[in-house]
Amino acid sequence: MHKRKLYIVFFLLTLSLLAAQEAIITSAYSLDGKGRGYLQVTYEIPSGLHQIDSRDFFSFALSSPGDFELGDIEYPPTRSYGSFEGYEGTVILKAPLRKLTDGPPPAEGIGITAGYQLCDEKGTCFRPLKKDILSQPGDVSLPPPPAKSGGNLALFLLFAFLGGVILNIMPCVLPVLSLKALHLVGQSGDSRRAILLNSLSYTGGILTSFLILGFTVILIKASGTALGWGFQFQNPHFVLILTGIIFLFSLSLFEVFFINPPRGAGEAASRHKSGFGGSFLTGIMAVLLATPCTAPLLGSALGFAFVQTGGIILLFFLLIGLGLALPFILLGFIPGIINRLPKPGEWMNRFREIMGFLLAGTAVYLLTVLHRQTGKGFTGILWFMLILAASAWIFGQGQRSGRRSRFALYALSLLLAAGSYLLFVDVSTQPSETLPAADREEYLPFSPEGVEEIRREGKPLFLEFTADWCATCRSNHLTVLDRDFRKELFEDEGVLYMVGDYTLNDPVISSWLTKFNRAGVPLYVYYPRGGEPVVLPEVLTRRLLENSIRGR
Numbered sequence: 001m002h003k004r005k006l007y008i009v010f011f012l013l014t015l016s017l018l019a020a021q022e023a024i025i026t027s028a029y030s031l032d033g034k035g036r037g038y039l040q041v042t043y044e045i046p047s048g049l050h051q052i053d054s055r056d057f058f059s060f061a062l063s064s065p066g067d068f069e070l071g072d073i074e075y076p077p078t079r080s081y082g083s084f085e086g087y088e089g090t091v092i093l094k095a096p097l098r099k100l101t102d103g104p105p106p107a108e109g110i111g112i113t114a115g116y117q118l119c120d121e122k123g124t125c126f127r128p129l130k131k132d133i134l135s136q137p138g139d140v141s142l143p144p145p146p147a148k149s150g151g152n153l154a155l156f157l158l159f160a161f162l163g164g165v166i167l168n169i170m171p172c173v174l175p176v177l178s179l180k181a182l183h184l185v186g187q188s189g190d191s192r193r194a195i196l197l198n199s200l201s202y203t204g205g206i207l208t209s210f211l212i213l214g215f216t217v218i219l220i221k222a223s224g225t226a227l228g229w230g231f232q233f234q235n236p237h238f239v240l241i242l243t244g245i246i247f248l249f250s251l252s253l254f255e256v257f258f259i260n261p262p263r264g265a266g267e268a269a270s271r272h273k274s275g276f277g278g279s280f281l282t283g284i285m286a287v288l289l290a291t292p293c294t295a296p297l298l299g300s301a302l303g304f305a306f307v308q309t310g311g312i313i314l315l316f317f318l319l320i321g322l323g324l325a326l327p328f329i330l331l332g333f334i335p336g337i338i339n340r341l342p343k344p345g346e347w348m349n350r351f352r353e354i355m356g357f358l359l360a361g362t363a364v365y366l367l368t369v370l371h372r373q374t375g376k377g378f379t380g381i382l383w384f385m386l387i388l389a390a391s392a393w394i395f396g397q398g399q400r401s402g403r404r405s406r407f408a409l410y411a412l413s414l415l416l417a418a419g420s421y422l423l424f425v426d427v428s429t430q431p432s433e434t435l436p437a438a439d440r441e442e443y444l445p446f447s448p449e450g451v452e453e454i455r456r457e458g459k460p461l462f463l464e465f466t467a468d469w470c471a472t473c474r475s476n477h478l479t480v481l482d483r484d485f486r487k488e489l490f491e492d493e494g495v496l497y498m499v500g501d502y503t504l505n506d507p508v509i510s511s512w513l514t515k516f517n518r519a520g521v522p523l524y525v526y527y528p529r530g531g532e533p534v535v536l537p538e539v540l541t542r543r544l545l546e547n548s549i550r551g552r
Contacts, residue, residue: 023051025114025131027060028138035099038140039070041114043091049118053078053085057117057128060093064111071096074507077447086119094140109134153312156304160316163298164323170293170471173324176286192335199332201276203325205283207318213287214317218310229302229520230291233469234505236373236427240381242288243366246359247385248392249285253356256389257396283325289362290324292469299538302519369469372503373427380424387420442487446500448508454527460495461527462549465509467502473522476540485542493549495526 024044031037041060045051051058055075062070073095078085099105113132119125167173220231232238252259259278298320305316322329331337367385371378391413398409444450446463454461464481466473480486490497500509502521513523516535524536526548536548 022046022129023116023118025116025133027112027114027133027135028140029097029105029110029135030138030140031097031099031105035101037097038094039097039110039112039135040092040094040138040140041112041135043087043093043114043116045088045091045118049120050079050081050086050088051091051116052119052125053087054117057115058087058093060095060112060114062111063113063132067099067101068105068110069098069100071098072507074511076449076508077445105137109136111135152304156301157316157319159297159301160305160319161323163301164320165326166297167290167293167320167324168327170290173286173290173293176282176289195335196332197276198279199328201279202283202286202328203322203332205280205285206287206325207283207321208280209284209287210317210321211314213291214314217306217317218313229299230467230469231505231520233292233369233467234503236370239366239370239373239469240425240427243363243370244385244388245285246289246366247363247388250356250359250363251389251392253352253359255396257392258399286324287321292467293471299518299520299523303513303517306514306519365471366469369503370427372468377426380426384420384424387424388417391417391420443497443499446498446509448512450498451527454496454498458529460493460529460549461498462490462495463498463500463525463527465500465502465513465521465523467521469503470521472538476522480540480542480545483542486545489546489549495549 023046025041026044027039027041029037029039039060043051055073059073062068073093075093076087076091078087111132112135113130115128115130117125117128216232249259251257301316301320305313308316363385367378367381370381374381394409394416395413398406398413401409443464446465451461451463466477468474489495500506500512502509513519513521516523516525516533518535522538524538524540526534526536528534528551534548536544
């Protein structure tokens with residue numbers, strides 16, 4: 001009987017201990033004139049306790065949604081507690097909030113249910129708890145309202161067109177433009193009408209692709225999801241498909257197979273032409289390779305466009321497409337320019353092979369992106385690429401064979417490619433670590449709280465948002481940011497360096513890009529000591545960086 005009483009006392013003490021481990025929870029929301037805003041929940045975690053990084057037990061939801069819709073919750077960076085990750089102190093969770101009907105929000109507030117589970121310093125976790133509270137209007141940052149100035153609209157439309165023109169000289173578009181130039185040289189003996197139609201077909205491929213991108217942006221925005229320029233490269237499936245297409249193009253330039261079969265048994269492979277359909281596909285490829293680049297003027301133009309109505313978004317994308325296609329539109333209407341190019345000859349075969357290596361290098365560049373996005377699944381992708389090359393070779397053998405064996409070889413090549421994709425490709429694995437260990441000493445990982453803390457301390461800060469798939473970002477690192485010049489400059493001026501990685505989708509970084517009116521990376525922001533933030537251009541130079549840091 002005495003032992004039974006001890007058990008009861010121990011049970012009651014345990015219950016009282018569990019009940020005492022509670023956080024203080026407050027909430028606020030803010031809406032703009034169109035019923036859009038954010039809902040914010042603040043957790044005050046008692047000293048000596050922390051919240052584990054478990055989205056199942058650490059989240060909030062509308063308890064009575066009514067005419068409101070809640071987006072994905074934005075979580076702050078975690079801290080390491082030995083074998084697991086978590087939070088301590090004051091933790092703020094935020095999610096986009098949208099009112100589905102007109103009229104003011106309810107006077108009594110918006111009902112939410114906030115869940116959490118606390119653990120002590122030894123790793124013992126208490127029972128999960130949920131609290132029902134009312135969220136009241138408060139000081140929560142809103143998305144910037146759409147700009148409506150007609151003058152600004154005209155200026156940014158001009159920026160969009162000029163940004164499209166500048167894309168032609170960006171390194172990501174160079175392989176496709178080189179192939180198109182090679183095709184134009186081969187066309188030099190064609191009629192003026194044929195040259196014009198090829199140029200218009202190329203332009204049609206570009207404009208069609210940009211229209212598809214524009215409609216995609218509009219649909220995703222309507223769902224309440226934030227996105228930016230080049231968002232499709234955050235999807236490893238898209239990156240893998242594009243890598244495979246570019247790799248196959250490079251193999252075709254080495255005549256492993258032909259995109260168009262030879263017209264006759266004695267015709268040289270170097271003379272086959274892609275035709276109007278090939279020009280259209282080349283335009284599509286140019287857009288696919290252009291989207292990871294952000295040209296000067298283009299970032300600010302798209303930042304303006306992405307908060308506008310659907311019709312204006314489409315207009316911006318069409319103008320970017322016209323800018324990208326402009327050089328070949330001019331060649332189509334002034335074909336005499338082609339006669340100034342070198343005459344067709346054996347040099348075209350050498351040039352074509354050089355372009356094959358350039359496209360293969362582009363595929364390798366995209367594979368490095370996939371390595372970051374897929375982690376351990378990258379090994380299977382390499383095996384898939386090898387079998388894809390073998391499938392292309394078998395397809396090429398079928399093109400050179402008689403009718404009886406041709407279709408059997410075609411079927412075998414397609415079965416090998418599809419089978420290897422199903423067997424080896426797995427992009428659902430965890431991505432590899434965001435920052436390599438050697439690089440962590442170079443800069444701080446981005447967090448809004450970290451920016452605010454550095455600002456409170458009065459220290460200068462250089463903030464960079466980048467992505468592995470962003471060719472402009474990598475170019476800036478090769479020429480400026482990864483050089484001893486930058487390190488010495490930051491050390492001399494006491495500038496802290498913080499980096500936000502946008503290789504995979506990150507709602508917090510998306511909101512910060514919007515905050516600075518940019519639609520994609522790169523974004524460089526310098527916070528001087530005690531001054532207002534300064535946004536730097538997309539393409540950096542040493543002089544530009546030094547003048548910005550030293551205040552010249």
